[in-house]
Amino acid sequence: MKHIFIIFVSLFMASTTYGQEYYKIKLLELKGKVKCIRIIPEVIKENPTNQKTNNRIMLSTYDRNALIFFNREGYYTKNIIFNDNNDTIFVNNVSYKDNKWVQSEEQINKETFKTIFIEVEFDKDHKIETRYFHDNILKSLKSKQVRHLNKYNEYVTDTIYNHLGSMAQRTLYTYNERGICLSESVFDENNNPIFIVKKKLDNKNRMIEEEVTVFSPNEYTFASVRTYDKGIFPMKMENIDSHGRRETATMKYQIDKKGNWIRKEFYNDYGLYLVIKREITYY
Structure with missing residues (x-):
């Protein structure tokens, strides 16, 4: 199971490093002018299974x-990521035109x-976004990313090209009628799948299931129910992998x-094992 956790961390770093998904307030389920x-995040060390379960x-x-x-x-205009010791490991500064277009x-x-x-x-209709990546040493073009947007200004295709102009990776997204992402499929330069994420929503557009299939190096499936x-926040989560292993957690919130x-608290059979705190400042 450890490698699945690493994959999710990698996906997060890919999103911040290559810009596949911008932080928007709606993605953090935030209300108001934040x-x-x-x-x-705070891991409860007294719980004997906290590290395994947390992963x-x-x-x-x-x-x-x-x-x-x-x-x-x-x-977001600035995103700072910290390690477990609260040391800064990554900073992303973003500038916009009209406070919307990067x-x-x-x-x-x-x-x-x-x-x-x-x-x-962007093109004149803001439906095609092209991103040029330059390193800080040679100042040369490292790669190019071309993304097509739908009417919700969400990405439907995302293609990364290397410095020679050859395709390195392609991502496809699908959405429901309210603009909520239902799937994400990532392919390599030979159009072979790397991983696929599928989501199921209830009639209130709350995500009730997420399934991740990883194809390389070995095919592996992981589902979260x-x-x-x-309310809009999940109270229970059950994770099931393709080997039949299950892990269940219940959550409590302070609003x-x-x-x-x-404040979000995670509990398993041994009690509280993880706390996520959010300090929010409003305009």
Whole structure:
């Protein structure tokens, strides 16, 4: 199961490094005009299974140890990621045109001491986005990314080209009628699948199941099933892998006056094992 956790972490870093999915307020299930949010995960060491369970249950990209700043339109302008010791390991600075359309990014990896600069262009209808990646040493073009947007301004195709112009990776997205992503399929340069994510929603557009199939080096499937009460936050999560292994967690929340959760607790058979805190500042 450990490699599945690593995959989800890798997906998160891919999204921040290659820009496959911008942080938007709706992705963090935030209400109101949020100026910034500090996300702080705390593992409860007294729980004898916390490390094993944490690897399997904490799948959310948006529960990472991070500090995120937003503009008034709900797009992030700065994203800082920390390690377990709260040392900064990654910084992403984003500039916009009209507070909505990305113009440039500066991505700083504190661990490798590398910085990547990204220039962004749109066609006149803002339906095709082209991103040019440059490194901080040679200042040369490292890669190019071309993304097509739908009427919700969400990505439907995402293609990465290497410095020679050959396709390196392609991602396809599907959505429901309300613009909620239902699937993400990633392919390599030979059009072989790398991984596929499929989501199922209930009649309230809450995600009740997410299935991830990884194709390389060995095919592997992992599913997460969520149960809700009357609210929008899941109260129970069960994870099942292709080997038949299961792990279950229940969650409890503390909600602020805006309706955003500021504390999420994870419990298993041994008790509390993980706490996610969110410190939210509003405009």
